[in-house]
Amino acid sequence: MITRAGGARRARRPGLAAALAAACLLPVGGCAPGAPAQEPLRLMVPVPAGGGYDYTARTVAVTLRDTGLAGEVEVFNLPGSSGTVALTRLLHETGNDRMLLQMGLGLVGSVLSQGVPHGIDEATPVARLIAEPEAVVVPADSPYASFGDLVRAWKANEGDGSGGLVAGIGSRVGGPDHLALMLIAEAVGLAPAEVGFDRYDGGGQMLAPLLGHRVDFALTGVGEYRHAIAAGQLRVLAVTGPRPVSGVDAPTLRRAGYPLEVVNWRGLLAPPGLTERQRAEVTRLLDRLRATPQWQRALRENGWTDAYLTGDRFSAFLAAENRRVGRVIDRLGLTGEADGAG
Known part of the structure; x- marks a missing residue:
């Protein structure tokens, strides 16, 4: 779809191939003998399979499996309306500490550009996981x-x-x-x-x-x-980050002569209504995930920066991002231009 930002749009709808990967069940270890069965931890991805959100969620799931930190993890895709279908689903799971939404800068932007009635601030912030620069590729x-x-x-x-x-x-x-x-x-x-x-x-x-x-x-x-x-x-x-990426032979925008930095980030939200104990347990699981050699290796291999942030600090970061991204969207005239998921 060729788009003129702020202007008319000639639609070219992408195919349906991504729908073939709409769900994936990843078994993660097993419960200890005699331990009570626990519902799977479900990671919801608000876009079709194959993108950055999807890959991040599946990396989390595989790491939980390989380290034995969780009993079972299910990754499933729920695309639609620029990710806000999944956000709405999350907000209707009040008190459910067995579901997390993979999200990040993109979801912040889509919520603001569409002016949807339900915001990210209605969910429970859990953790910012990684930061990643954009790349200009040919x-x-x-x-x-x-x-x-x-x-x-x-x-x-x-x-x-x-x-x-x-x-x-x-x-x-x-x-x-x-x-x-x-x-x-x-x-x-x-x-x-x-x-x-x-x-x-x-x-x-x-x-x-x-x-x-x-x-x-x-x-x-x-x-x-x-x-x-x-x-x-x-x-x-x-x-587009503040420094070159290891293993990638390319300058930063600043080194190329343009004083600009743009860094993407991804994190996890939980439904509203979690108790302090539930939130602490989910955070503790991610604390342990982050400390594993397997997760640290995934960061290196994917060119991700460890941007781990939890609790009130992550809540404050989300509030600041809403303000920052909102100003950019207003300045560039992007309000109301959201289209699809990605």
Whole structure:
């Protein structure tokens, strides 16, 4: 779907392939002999399979399995309305400490851009897990060998009647890929309202169009395409974090000459109405998860930064993010533009 931010939109709906991975049951160890059976811990993903939220949730589940920290973990996808279908489901699970919602910056953006009646602040904040920079990527055979090459071509094509270069994003409007694209366009001197982009339901659906040159470049989380980057299928032109990413041969935007940092993050919410004891037990489980060598290895392998934050500090962070992202959305005129899930 090629979109002009703030303007008319020509719809190109993504296929239904992601629906094939709509649910996944991951057995995690077993209960000790004689221990009472416990309901599975359910991790709800608000987007189709294949994206950053999905991969993060499944990494949590696999780590819980491999370390024996939980009895059974079920990961299931509930996409719809830019992630707010899953948020609504969570808010109707009052007091259920066996369900968590995988969320992050993207869900904050979609709630604010859509103006939905139920907010993240109605849920129980559990933990911020990781932070991840965005990456500007092109196919290995792209004519753009550097971020500077891309910017020159992007600006040269602006307003020439052809629509300019087309970016790919794997998040909803108001999500991390989209916000990064708009902020980068602004930083290089382009009008965000004139930026063309195709939106896909996660990085999994975006890879083929990117490799097939149906988009000129893409914004994505570093970890989502780590295998394609390592295999030489994709080239990273820049990363949006404060420092270079280990194993990725690309400068930061600041090093490339643009004083901009955009960092995505992901965390977990629980339903409302948890007791202090329930909340403490869920937090204790994640404390133990974070301390495992397996989780630390997952951070390194995926280019994720340990951004662990719990309790009142995570609540304060969420409130600050709502204010910060709200200001960006208002300034870029993105309110009411949310579309799909990603």
